[in-house]
Amino acid sequence: MQKTVDELLQSAFIHDIKGNAILAFNGVISQDAIVGLGDVLRSELHLTYPLSVVNKIFAIYIEMTQNILHYSSEQVDCNGKSFGKGAVFVFEIMGGYELVTVNVISEKQHRYLEKKCNLINSLNKEDIKEFYLKRRRKIAETESKGAGLGFIDIVRRSGNQVIFDFEPVDNDKFLFYLRSKILTE
Amino acid sequence: MENITIEGTKYTPEIKSDIRKGEIKFYGSSYPENANEFYQPVYDWVERYFDQKDASLVVNFYIYYFNTSTSKCFMNLLEILENNHKKGKKVTVNWHYSEDDEDSLDSGEKLFMEMDINFKLIPVNNI
Numbered sequence: 001m002q003k004t005v006d007e008l009l010q011s012a013f014i015h016d017i018k019g020n021a022i023l024a025f026n027g028v029i030s031q032d033a034i035v036g037l038g039d040v041l042r043s044e045l046h047l048t049y050p051l052s053v054v055n056k057i058f059a060i061y062i063e064m065t066q067n068i069l070h071y072s073s074e075q076v077d078c079n080g081k082s083f084g085k086g087a088v089f090v091f092e093i094m095g096g097y098e099l100v101t102v103n104v105i106s107e108k109q110h111r112y113l114e115k116k117c118n119l120i121n122s123l124n125k126e127d128i129k130e131f132y133l134k135r136r137r138k139i140a141e142t143e144s145k146g147a148g149l150g151f152i153d154i155v156r157r158s159g160n161q162v163i164f165d166f167e168p169v170d171n172d173k174f175l176f177y178l179r180s181k182i183l184t185e
Numbered sequence: 186m187e188n189i190t191i192e193g194t195k196y197t198p199e200i201k202s203d204i205r206k207g208e209i210k211f212y213g214s215s216y217p218e219n220a221n222e223f224y225q226p227v228y229d230w231v232e233r234y235f236d237q238k239d240a241s242l243v244v245n246f247y248i249y250y251f252n253t254s255t256s257k258c259f260m261n262l263l264e265i266l267e268n269n270h271k272k273g274k275k276v277t278v279n280w281h282y283s284e285d286d287e288d289s290l291d292s293g294e295k296l297f298m299e300m301d302i303n304f305k306l307i308p309v310n311n312i
Contacts, residue, residue: 019270031196031217031218035195035196039195050285051259051283051285051286052286052287052288055249055250055286055288055289056288058250058252059288062216063252063253063254066216066218066252066254069218081218133295133298136253136256136257136260137299149253149254149256149257150253152253153253157288170260
């Protein structure tokens with residue numbers, strides 16, 4: 001990761017979120033890290049919200065962080081396993097929460113993700129549901145890790161479009177910023 | 186034929202069968218790092234189970250959260266069950282969902298859409 005947590009918080013994409021960070025992490029997003037930070041997030045949310053809201057936010061958190069685990073182009077090998085590096089933030093905002101992830105991707109992933117995010121954001125609520133089911137049927141027949149459903153699920157569960165941006169860094173690499181807003185009221 | 190026994194973790198469900206009763210049970214959350222790898226032994230067990238003559242199976246799900254890659258695996262599993270149902274085997278699936286969480290009913294319901302399979306959606310007070 002080229003930037004520190006502080007630098008990321010100052011980046012234009014994150015800076016304009018008006019809220020308090022209740023979770024901020026930048027580093028190796030291993031499964032253990034996802035589970036541990038997920039526990040912290042759940043217990044924080046449980047203080048204020050019913051199970052249905054906690055589960056919704058948790059589900060979106062899992063999809064966003066597992067995207068980094070599998071698809072960040074900065075990978076770290078550990079005990080024969082490979083983990084992605086990246087950052088995750090959860091902000092408490094007016095009326096809900098905003099989740100942000102940042103990770104490095106390749107030029108090829110950049111083209112793929114831009115197309116994918118634009119497509120998903122162009123769908124209305126009903127289309128999203130149908131698209132999700134169709135896509136899952138199709139993916140069930142392939143050997144893919146499950147990519148492609150995560151973004152649809154984020155939009156479907158949050159009921160909001162994803163906000164995304166790409167920032168060029170050196171050697172045909174980009175920082176991929178992703179934001180999902182969940183209203184709890 | 187041996188029972189399948191997989192102990193649960195925070196992010197993978199406990200999976201246990203009871204061949205005598207003709208039952209397999211899934212209990213917990215499911216968001217493994219690699220869902221395909223995790224569920225492969227389950228597919229294998231179910232296929233072997235149905236190789237037995239006159240095998241019938243009740244599948245009980247008590248899953249309060251699963252990620253998208255798990256949902257793909259559940260679809261695969263339901264397809265195996267559907268195929269065996271079509272071959273004349275007796276298959277029943279009970280999807281237990283949390284009464285306090287609409288999404289858990291919704292995601293259960295969606296799994297069974299278009300599936301030719303006997304299933305029940307059962308509300309539970311506290312999963």
